[in-house]
Amino acid sequence: MSTTIDRRRLLTGAALGAAGVVTGSAFGSFAPEDALANDAVSALEPGMPDPNFAEGLVRSIDDDVISALGSDGTLWRVRVTSGTSVWKLTPTTFDKVAVGDGLYARGARLDDGTLAADSVWANIVNLKAHVVSISDRKIHLDHNDERIVAHVMPGISAAVYNGTPAISDVSMVQVDSHVQVLGAWIPGTNEVEVSTIYAAA
Amino acid sequence: MAALTCEVSWFCCGNSWGPCGTTGTGACGTCHSGRLQHAWPNASQACWDITRPDLCGINLARRTCGHRHTTTSRCTGRAVATTIADCGPRTKSFCGERSCCGSVCESNRAMDLTPAAYSRIESLSTGLRPCQVT
Known part of the structure; x- marks a missing residue:
């Protein structure tokens, strides 16, 4: 048919x-x-x-x-x-x-x-931002001169370094580097939860 | 222009919700997440000075607000036609980066689409993809 x-x-x-x-x-x-x-x-x-x-x-x-x-x-x-x-x-x-x-x-x-x-x-966001500091599962970002707190979510967040396959270890993200953060905005705040962070190793 | 192969991502604009609330309407003053638009790294000399794709080995022609490009996902084969509404992406910050789907890979960021445009060729949750631009 x-x-x-x-x-x-x-x-x-x-x-x-x-x-x-x-x-x-x-x-x-x-x-x-x-x-x-x-x-x-x-x-x-x-x-x-x-x-x-x-x-x-x-x-x-x-x-x-x-x-x-x-x-x-x-x-x-x-x-x-x-x-x-x-x-x-x-x-x-x-x-x-x-x-x-x-x-x-x-x-x-x-x-x-x-x-x-x-x-x-x-709540999906895809931010290109500068890493200001990193502390205890929080990545502090400068995005268009606004401060954003990106929360690393255990079991969910992944990192892609230079296009390599995504891994759960986000520890190679460096302060003073430029990153892309794909994640979910927490309504009413300047905070996001990280799905994937793209960074240079 | 000859076809350019590169990475494509998406960005919000137009004073929308969340972190997009302060992004404004872009270098051209027309950018909105719901429109079929894109950012281009060589939209002006001031823009070029920020993005510097030449530092990644890419020389892009000067194309100003309203110029039309067509972006084709190298993963899905789908295409979208958009006009320049902003300056970006900041190519120099991701020199040498590669995006792949299967065995298809491209390097360097030269195209940023609005959510409306990107979601015509890929799911927003993919974030970054190899593409061809004409």
């Missing part, structure tokens, strides 16, 4: 819980890298807002819909389905997303303006 399932139709069906619509592997995963394959590069104008990407602070969560206020004033409604991947320091589940979290989400816009999410990233 040769059946082409449009991604927007499938996500819409999944979001609305339509009978007979299955999520996940029957038609391919909802992973962003798979979903994106259907979006033509030329369909979007470079420099303009991406209508299939949401950014903001979570204001409320009602059942499977996240309401978030974008920094440009946009009020986003993001619908999470059983196929949505969720990240918050590590891959996790929707119930870990909370009011006050910072949000990025990618998906497909439905007719009512809701974003049916393929992926949701909560």
Whole structure:
């Protein structure tokens, strides 16, 4: 049988819980890298807002819909389905997303303006910063002249030195060096939890 | 321009939440995390003086605000077209660094995308990837 399932139709069906619509592997995963394959590069104008990407602070969560206020004033409604991947320091589940979290989400816009999410990233940050000092599982960073405290999380945080495979030992991070910190912001603070730190050895 | 192979990462801009609250709208005054934009190491002489990709053996053409580039992930093969909205990345701070997926590797940071742009070609949680820029 040769059946082409449009991604927007499938996500819409999944979001609305339509009978007979299955999520996940029957038609391919909802992973962003798979979903994106259907979006033509030329369909979007470079420099303009991406209508299939949401950014903001979570204001409320009602059942499977996240309401978030974008920094440009946009009020986003993001619908999470059983196929949505969720990240918050590590891959996790929707119930870990909370009011006050910072949000990025990618998906497909439905007719009512809701974003049916393929992926949701909560509090994710990717900082290029200068290491000011290191003490007891805390790396003190200068990021755009703001001080950020990066917490090394045992069993979670990893270090990549010069592109070598990630290891759990972050002790080779050096004071006065420049690093990239991929992690999760702790809402209401100037602190983050480290997922991966990229550094020179 | 001839295709440039390098590393690609992402950065936030536009006074968003968390540590992005003080980042502002970038060197061009238009940068926002939700837009399809990027930072370029040679957006001006002042920018070049900060990023210095030449110290890593890369000579990049001067391209100013609004110039369009297309970035293709060497891991997924997906591409995104974006315009310059900021200065960066600071290539000299990561000279010789390599990013790989499987046997595909590239060195040196020359492309920084906004979250909206990066998430079109890779998951944000990957953080750093090899790419091709045209």
